[in-house]
Amino acid sequence: MADTDPTPEQEAAARAKEAQEQAALPYKWNQTIGDLDVTMTVPGNLKGRDLVVEIKKQKLKAGIKGQEPIIDGDLPHAISTEESTWTLTSSPDGTKIVEIHLDKVNKMEWWAHVVTGAPKIDVSKITPESSKLSDLDGETRGMVEKMMYDQRQKEMGLPSSDDQKKADILKQFQSQHPELDFSNAKIQ
Template structure:
């Protein structure tokens, strides 16, 4: 029988998570843009010098890709999305900031409002989406059915991380317990749940 690697202790897990988060923050801080997301959309922002106007920008939003920057210069962001967006619900603006500069803001509506993105474009460093806290999202904005599905996904993710059964596995086990109680004459010793 092969030896299994020991699971990290809680303090080791905390250190590993802390190191991973620090690396993630360092990688993200080196990007020429900032980005945030909710379960339904993403926002990409970049600082633009005050002397530029919207007509000086080159912004192309497609269903599966994005290119944005100042005309004639290296793009601030360019690449393929990890997942498609809703093109008609996505837009960009250039706003003057109180500091005197300008900010390019790109709003991207996710085609699948049920998944977190690890990055805006596939060439960028990834973030750990399993560490996203539901408080960061606007679950209250979702309709009842979608919210229920998101909450179930989050519950199942927490259960898996803890090595516990998912909601579907719990449901199957409960059905099996009830069936066994109703049919004590049957032998379930070799029954397999799948």
């Protein structure tokens, strides 16, 4: 039996469950296609030396010294440790916020969770802000735009940009060589 799309009610229930799971986490997180940010609240009397924050290529540990870590686990994907940072800032309510910035190695991948043991989000429901495309460098932006175009084409049952390019090259070659028979030509 083929998979069927969930009903709007099932979809809403899945989103609600996901939101509830994410809200229950002892930290908040969000991401762009290129990086991921984690924030967690700690008591206002703490200083940086009172915290333990370990950022490794595929592991993250953060919390208050002498206590169970607030977050501790393997990252689902690699990060660039040189470009990843953490800061401690005061918030208006008297608490402090630990902000952890993780720079993704693969700038083309959405993460389903921060650490592998945490509840996942449905990355297929992520709609990137189109205004953020302008933040990308030219080559990365071109790749993202091509991926988005190819995805739209695929959804409409139309050829991808690569398929179209091959067809255009064949068409050009055919026009330059009308004496050849291309009726059985297959593009691969």
